[in-house]
Amino acid sequence: MSESDIDEISGVETTGHEWDGIKELNNPLPRWWLWTFYTCIVWAFGYMIAMPAIPLFKGATPGLLGYSSRGDVANKIAEAKAGQAVFVEKIAAMDVVDIVADEELSRFARAGGNAAFKVNCVQCHGSGAQGSLGFPNLNDDEWLWGGTVDEIYATISHGIRYEADLDSRFSEMSAFGADELLSREEISLVARYATFLGGFEGGEETTEGHEIFLDNCSACHGETGEGDIYIGAPALNNAIFQFAGSLEAITNQVNSPQHGVMPAWGTKLGDATVKQLAVYVHSLGGGQ
Numbered sequence: 024m025s026e027s028d029i030d031e032i033s034g035v036e037t038t039g040h041e042w043d044g045i046k047e048l049n050n051p052l053p054r055w056w057l058w059t060f061y062t063c064i065v066w067a068f069g070y071m072i073a074m075p076a077i078p079l080f081k082g083a084t085p086g087l088l089g090y091s092s093r094g095d096v097a098n099k100i101a102e103a104k105a106g107q108a109v110f111v112e113k114i115a116a117m118d119v120v121d122i123v124a125d126e127e128l129s130r131f132a133r134a135g136g137n138a139a140f141k142v143n144c145v146q147c148h149g150s151g152a153q154g155s156l157g158f159p160n161l162n163d164d165e166w167l168w169g170g171t172v173d174e175i176y177a178t179i180s181h182g183i184r185y186e187a188d189l190d191s192r193f194s195e196m197s198a199f200g201a202d203e204l205l206s207r208e209e210i211s212l213v214a215r216y217a218t219f220l221g222g223f224e225g226g227e228e229t230t231e232g233h234e235i236f237l238d239n240c241s242a243c244h245g246e247t248g249e250g251d252i253y254i255g256a257p258a259l260n261n262a263i264f265q266f267a268g269s270l271e272a273i274t275n276q277v278n279s280p281q282h283g284v285m286p287a288w289g290t291k292l293g294d295a296t297v298k299q300l301a302v303y304v305h306s307l308g309g310g311q
């Protein structure tokens with residue numbers, strides 16, 4: 024290391040550092056740089072005093088401004104809730120049909136209904152409302168109890184065959200075998216006829232089967248097996264089924280029928296939530 028001296032070419036003092044004959048000039052730092060540097064230091068001290076900054080054993084110094092990111096989140100949630108409350112109040116006061124007609128409200132209701140569906144309905148109807156054996160698919164336009172938003176609302180509010188709710192939807196298919204309303208022979212014929220209507224394997228269209236159907240089944244399921252939403256009698260003239268999708272299962276259903284039970288949600292979840300659920304289910308694709 025040589026002693027500091029004056030560089031001949033620039034006339035600037037050197038720091039005395041030299042590498043392979045190249046010397047470092049001792050120019051002062053640029054002013055703008057220095058001022059930025061000092062400002063940053065001052066800012067940092069100010070920040071440490073104003074905001075939570077210095078770690079303690081538990082938490083940190085609170086800072087003079089009292090800011091907390093937790094409090095910030097709590098405020099935002101409170102704001103969002105207040106915003107939602109306005110919608111929920113409107114929904115509670117309105118008819119479901121009018122909610123569907125109002126674009127903004129129905130968008131809100133669909134989102135709320137979707138969330139409530141995930142919590143309360145998926146265990147029976149499936150995560151995509153696709154249903155499974157014994158539990159109807161809610162995406163298709165095949166409805167046991169009707170697919171208008173009003174009808175869906177009534178179904179969800181009061182449930183189906185749910186005895187604790189006096190307004191629950193209720194109907195019962197006769198037990199043709201167990202109660203000996205039809206002979207085994209007749210049951211076999213009509214079951215094969217119904218299997219034919221659904222287009223399942225093993226079906227057979229016979230005059231006798233057709234007649235037994237008209238005499239015993241059509242009052243509920245319709246003359247052509249089109250079903251009846253007023254008593255929740257499913258259509259039998261398509262391949263969509265809840266319990267019985269084969270000759271064997273249809274024979275069992277005629278012998279001693281199975282019935283689906285769905286809880287009533289009106290008092291449990293509250294009217295505004297049930298309305299949102301109705302709007303959501305109605306929007307799934309099968310709404311009428």
Ligand code: HEC
Pocket residue numbers: 139140143144145146147148157158159161165166167168169175178179183255265282283284285286288300304
């Ligand atoms: C414990 C099981 C269960 C739960 C939970 C359940 N459901 Fe159901 N749901 C059923 C059954 C079973 C049926 C068919 C009843 C029948 O056979 O008539 C049904 C029928 C329906 C229907 C009528 C379908 C039609 O074709 O008319 C709608 C709408 C419906 N459920 C919506 C819901 C909603 C919304 C929820 C959540 C709030 C829900 N369900 C929760 C079992 C359930």
Ligand code: HEC
Pocket residue numbers: 167194195196197199213214217236239240241242243244254255256257259263264265266267268273276277281282283284
């Ligand atoms: C009193 C009305 C009534 C009569 C009469 C009746 N059913 Fe039903 N049937 C129903 C109802 C209601 C259901 C739906 C049960 C449920 O959803 O839980 C049903 C369900 C069925 C199912 C199951 C459909 C599916 O989607 O899984 C079949 C099959 C069926 N009926 C066939 C018949 C046949 C065949 C006859 C005549 C021998 C008959 N029913 C007579 C009311 C009736």
